[in-house]
Amino acid sequence: MRLFTPEAMREADGKAAAMGYPTLLLMEWAGMKAARVYRRLFGKAPAVVLAGKGNNGGDGLALARHLLLGGVPLRVYAASGQGGDALQMRQALEALGLPLLPLEEASWREGEVLVDALFGTGLKGPLEGFYAGLVDRVNASSLPILALDLPSGLPFSPHVQATATLAFAALKTPHLLYREACGKLFLAEIGLPQALLEREDLPEVATPQALRPLLPKRPLTAHKGSVGRVGVLGGYRGDGLRYAGAPLLAALGAYRMGAGLVHLVLPEGTPLEPLEAVFHPVPAPALPPVKVEALAVGMGGGPWGKAWALEALKAGLPTVLDADALHLEVVALYRQAGVKAVLTPHAGEAGRLLGAPPEAVAQDPLAAARALAETTGLTVVLKGNPTVVAEGGRLSVNPTGNPVLATGGTGDVLAGAIAALLAAGLPPFDAARLAVYLHGLAGDLLAEERGVGLLAREVAEALPRARRALEKGLGLPFALV
Numbered sequence: 457m458r459l460f461t462p463e464a465m466r467e468a469d470g471k472a473a474a475m476g477y478p479t480l481l482l483m484e485w486a487g488m489k490a491a492r493v494y495r496r497l498f499g500k501a502p503a504v505v506l507a508g509k510g511n512n513g514g515d516g517l518a519l520a521r522h523l524l525l526g527g528v529p530l531r532v533y534a535a536s537g538q539g540g541d542a543l544q545m546r547q548a549l550e551a552l553g554l555p556l557l558p559l560e561e562a563s564w565r566e567g568e569v570l571v572d573a574l575f576g577t578g579l580k581g582p583l584e585g586f587y588a589g590l591v592d593r594v595n596a597s598s599l600p601i602l603a604l605d606l607p608s609g610l611p612f613s614p615h616v617q618a619t620a621t622l623a624f625a626a627l628k629t630p631h632l633l634y635r636e637a638c639g640k641l642f643l644a645e646i647g648l649p650q651a652l653l654e655r656e657d658l659p660e661v662a663t664p665q666a667l668r669p670l671l672p673k674r675p676l677t678a679h680k681g682s683v684g685r686v687g688v689l690g691g692y693r694g695d696g697l698r699y700a701g702a703p704l705l706a707a708l709g710a711y712r713m714g715a716g717l718v719h720l721v722l723p724e725g726t727p728l729e730p731l732e733a734v735f736h737p738v739p740a741p742a743l744p745p746v747k748v749e750a751l752a753v754g755m756g757g758g759p760w761g762k763a764w765a766l767e768a769l770k771a772g773l774p775t776v777l778d779a780d781a782l783h784l785e786v787v788a789l790y791r792q793a794g795v796k797a798v799l800t801p802h803a804g805e806a807g808r809l810l811g812a813p814p815e816a817v818a819q820d821p822l823a824a825a826r827a828l829a830e831t832t833g834l835t836v837v838l839k840g841n842p843t844v845v846a847e848g849g850r851l852s853v854n855p856t857g858n859p860v861l862a863t864g865g866t867g868d869v870l871a872g873a874i875a876a877l878l879a880a881g882l883p884p885f886d887a888a889r890l891a892v893y894l895h896g897l898a899g900d901l902l903a904e905e906r907g908v909g910l911l912a913r914e915v916a917e918a919l920p921r922a923r924r925a926l927e928k929g930l931g932l933p934f935a936l937v
């Protein structure tokens with residue numbers, strides 16, 4: 457599944473029209489699916505539809521007709537000046553005898569549901585004047601809001617803060633970059649010719665459908681030496697083992713992602729956990745003295761971070777470089793050596809590597825991940841919401857995960873999880889996008905059950921459940937309608 461920009465989506469609509477496909481059908485499906493979502497969420501609660509004059513408004517008018525036919529009480533406030541498909545939708549509604557009220561008179565009361573069909577992919581620049589005021593009133597209403605295609609105003613401010621958003625044909629960048637404004641996310645197929653949605657040049661949205669086939673198989677004869685052995689290298693002695701827990705969490709992440717054996721190479725004096733690991737206490741950064749297939753490096757390494765990474769490079773194995781191992785010189789050496797490496801920076805670390813402020817990274821994580829993959833020549837996991845995986849020209853945007861993951865150590869768990877999949881033989885891009893998806897899904901399962909207050913080790917514990925869900929094809933964090 458591809459992640460469209462609003463422009464790419466408009467292009468696809470245009471191509472459908474140029475092919476001779478009747479675009480009125482798309483709008484009709486959009487309206488029908490929107491009515492279905494409305495009924496599912498709000499039953500027969502009365503609707504107040506706010507329709508702009510473009511095609512997004514047209515979708516709203518189509519929805520209004522389906523609600524009317526379904527016996528849902530409603531008022532429609534519409535801008536004037538529709539043309540094309542939207543005008544036909546307006547005429548169809550009027551033919552059924554529903555008077556359209558001027559948008560300027562829009563008002564609502566307790567118990568009603570607002571439908572935001574003001575602007576979609578055609579918005580150019582931030583809303584101002586009347587529309588900015590209308591959006592502010594909508595947001596102040598405390599009524600449930602169903603946004604059609606996009607919460608109006610996105611990607612700028614002000615924008616509608618929706619309770620639920622129904623995306624048409626494909627997810628667009630603002631759906632994943634402004635997740636909060638969208639509320640519960642739905643995606644409707646509206647009959648757009650499939651060929652127009654297959655755009656290899658656009659980023660992918662990681663989905664169960666694409667990721668399930670990547671899950672490493674485990675044959676009956678599997679043994680702990682055959683399903684992937686991971687070396688976890690990290691920690692620092694000099695400050696009283698302040699971050700001693702970080703590599704231990706990475707070891708848990710690796711085991712919970714299915715590693716057969718985890719070898720923990722740690723500073724002497726570090727607590728020896730988890731019990732399932734094989735321990736190699738060392739006086740200074742060193743490689744595990746045994747055979748492993750992948751490494752995770754840097755967690756809790758502090759000033760030793762660089763030394764761990766340089767030591768690890770000698771093994772020439774697929775390696776996750778996390779936290780204290782993330783340095784430009786180190787990264788350049790991995791590239792030179794042709795070693796497969798996955799970098800796992802958060803916005804702060806990525807900013808440091810790119811020479812950009814963290815805010816700029818967070819503002820456009822797709823561009824930042826792409827730039828970092830380009831400058832380093834390695835695989836990049838830019839952590840955040842959304843987490844973006846980049847390699848060469850490929851981008852995968854992760855739809856799972858939520859703010860309960862914002863707690864110490866969850867990144868360490870992820871580093872170990874990626875290493876486990878590398879050790880199982882997955883190429884870096886696949887290991888990264890699969891681990892990121894499952895890590896986020898584990899967080900989603902736990903958020904649902906328990907909410908804020910998770911421990912990173914519990915995220916590791918939930919990884920097998922996330923994996924089971926993916927095996928069953930479940931776990932898509934938005935609903936298809």
Ligand SMILES: NC(=O)C1=CN([C@@H]2O[C@H](COP(=O)(O)OP(=O)(O)OC[C@H]3O[C@@H](n4cnc5c(N)ncnc54)[C@H](O)[C@@H]3O)[C@@H](O)[C@H]2O)[C@@H](O)CC1
Pocket residue numbers: 466469470479482483486508509510511512513514515574575576577578579580581582583584587604605606624646
């Ligand atoms: N064939 C198609 O094109 C389809 C389009 N669909 C819907 O159509 C939408 C796109 O429709 P449009 O391209 O007509 O665009 P929109 O309906 O999103 O908005 C266009 C209108 O907004 C005005 N406008 C743009 N920026 C503004 C600003 N900053 N302040 C005030 N007014 C502004 C434009 O002058 C134009 O009148 C999609 O989001 C989707 O909801 C769906 O019906 C499916 C089929």
Ligand SMILES: Nc1ncnc2c1ncn2[C@@H]1O[C@H](COP(=O)(O)OP(=O)(O)O)[C@@H](O)[C@H]1O
Pocket residue numbers: 779802839840841843856857858859860861862863864865866867868869870895
């Ligand atoms: N608001 C959020 N939404 C989704 N995922 C989040 C959010 N906050 C944190 N995470 C995830 O939690 C992990 C945190 O990693 P990191 O910042 O390295 O923490 P630590 O160094 O404590 O392990 C990342 O995988 C990140 O994507």
Ligand SMILES: [K+]
Pocket residue numbers: 512572573574575576603604605606607608
């Ligand atoms: K809208």
